[in-house]
Amino acid sequence: MRHTKQGLLVASYGASRPEARTRCVEPLAEELEQAFCSDCTEDEPVVREAYTSAKVRAKLAGCGERVLAVDEALEELWSAGVRDVCVAVSHLVDGAAYGALRQVIEAHAPLFDAIRLARPLLASAEDCKRVAEILDGGVPRRADSAVVLVGHGGPHAAQLAYLALGYALRERGRNDMYVGMLDDKGSCDAVAHAVACAGSQVCRVLLAPLLISSSAHAQRDIFSTSGWRGILERAGYTVEVLDQGLGELAEIRRLAVDHMRRAPEVEAGAQRLSSPGDSAAVPSRFPLFIDLQGRRCLVVGAGTVGMRRVRALRRFGATAVVVDPNPSASMSADADEVRRRPYAPGDEQGFDLVIAATDDRAVNHVIGERCRRLGIPVSVADAPDECTFFFPALCEGDNLVAGVVSRSADHSDHALVARAAADMRVALARAEADAACREGR
Helix, strand or coil: CCCCEEEEEEEECCCCCHHHHHHHHHHHHHHHHHHHHHHCCCCCCEEEEEECCHHHHHHHHHCCCCCECHHHHHHHHHHCCEEEEEEEECCCCCCHHHHHHHHHHHHHHHHCCEEEECCCCCCCHHHHHHHHHHHHHHCCCCCCEEEEEEECCCCCHHHHHHHHHHHHHHHCCCCCEEEEECCCCCHHHHHHHHHHHCCCCCCEEEEEECCCCCCHHHHHHCCCCCCHHHHHHHCCCEEEECCCCHHHCHHHHHHHHHHHHCCCECCCCCCCCCCCCCCCCCCCCCCCCCCCCCCEEEEECCCHHHHHHHHHHHHCCCEEEEECCCCCHHHHHHCCEEECCCCCCCCCCCCCEEEECCCCHHHHHHHHHHHHHHCCCEEECCCHHHCCCCCCEEEECCCCEEEECCCCCCHHHHHHHHHHHHHHHHHHHHHHHHHHHHCCC
16 A cells, blocks of 8 residues: 655734734644644655745745745645645635635645645634633723724625624623724724724723734734724724734634644545556557647657657647757757757646657656646656647648557557558558549549
């Protein structure tokens, strides 16, 4: 049985403020990694961390620090040999950021034997009750004060999660706690009105972010005089700021660990691939003819084999793109596009058909495996048992086309295929000539 290497991807929204990362993001990531490693059946599982916020990654890149995007982290895990991945998250709700994360995971899922994605921390009624208990225990009640918690907000399910949290707080008797959302422009005014309706005895507001980290977003939109703080102060309240992210709370970190351990498998996972020699008998190859007109075909390797493949594909109407660090001048003229660099995992994305024809066995193997997992038809020039389709010896007439391959597609049959193809070309020419004579042409 083939061994499947395990890996963990810790995906968070991210934070650009060093203090927020140190206090909130990093402790949560470390606790998730420690829990995963303690549960893992391997001594040294592979772990990567990624931020889902492109703005945060760009800001850090401007300071000279590179943080991986989710797709980059998945590619690194795959390149490290990982085929069983768990994706742990610190997202609170199923909003835009989590939805985009899920789409990336689903797109890359076929590369792995198994991939699991943890649900957001407020994914269920039980989660909301648990977070309400944590908040209730962490913020004491004061007769003259209200507590305003401000989250990102979001559409549909995200808003429902915030409403459910507010209900869970009221179920615990915390009618002094109010949940608002940054994405809802009227949310702050609505919260201020609700606080006013609570009674004249309330003269103070404790303002806190309902966010994993007290990010630059919180400083700008919650704590500033132009944000929620200013609106509440203008409403007549004395505002006290609680500059604390949820990631600082041990109970929240334990909730994230629990979600990681219960992460469901993503449906798009690929079947395990058989290794060469697994099957005692190699099945015969069915001669399927397909329409390549306008199809995008990738040829990796611009040597003799690659050049023949490009010319053949273009004769049948395909758009041929070549990847090779040193293509010949003739290849540059024959192909529709030439990318002058080595192959990189991910190059096959968006193509209808792929040819692996480099002089590097390891590179061809990687291309073949990725394409098989992603469901992209692939021909691997130096390994017939890694192909999902076979490039035949082409026999082309004016009106007829035939292709010849051996039943096993074994390289030792090349001479036999070449002789049969030569005979077939003669037969095609005779058949077309006879047809022309009968038609009086």
